[in-house]
Amino acid sequence: ILNVEQSPQSLHVQEGDSTNFTCSFPSSNFYALHWYRWETAKSPEALFVMTLNGDEKKKGRISATLNTKEGYSYLYIKGSQPEDSATYLCAPSGGGGNKLTFGTGTQLKVEL
Amino acid sequence: EAGVVQSPRYKIIEKKQPVAFWCNPISGHNTLYWYRQNLGQGPELLIRYENEEAVDDSQLPKDRFSAERLKGVDSTLKIQPAELGDSAVYLCASSLAQGAWGTDTQYFGPGTRLTVL
Secondary structure, eight states: OOOEEESEEEEEEEEEEEEEEEOOOOOOTEEEEEEEEEOOOOOEEEEEEETTTTOEEEEEEEEEEETTTEEEEEESSOOOOGOOOOOEEEEOOOOSTTBOOOOOEEEEEEEE | OOEEEEEEEEEEEOOOOEEEEEOOOOOOOOEEEEEOOTTOOOOOEEEEEETEEEEEEETTTTTEEEEOOOGGGGGEESSSSGGGGGGGEEEEEEOOSSSSSSOOEEEEOOOEEEOOO
């Protein structure tokens, strides 16, 4: 069973602030790292799938980086908006079969 | 394109009662997953299907949980009898399973929030 840690557990920021979260995972037996955004009462939404060390992905104001050698990924949100309020989950896949092991998530609240 | 459909969205039952959840994956997706998310935790895989075959059910509590995927499309997850600790969100996801190992994006439904009283 993979040990996946996300920090911080929760975060309150003001509209317009930039913020970032951390996902730590075992670097051995690594296949890919998935990021999801989960808004209350909605379906978890896939943000990124990252595989290569040094990989960077971007989607609008959200970007992510990956370090497979040391086992961590950062998710950045530039100029946070209230609609960014959600729980952000990371999940490395390893051990075969596209099995994802989710962290406990970072709950982001963007206030006006 | 329609997403993953789950029903019901909410369910409240008394302990020892049975309950069933239904999932319709995205059309053409061969792989279907059931996850359970307990309060304050990330989703945990219960079972994974490749077409109609359950290929990973190691985390499914088989004494009270059962699942089926008829004709490799829709799936049902059942709990009988339910216990207080089964209160959680039950998520269904599907994927094409055509990508490289571990890189297939899983598309999730909105989940069923189960409360056992």
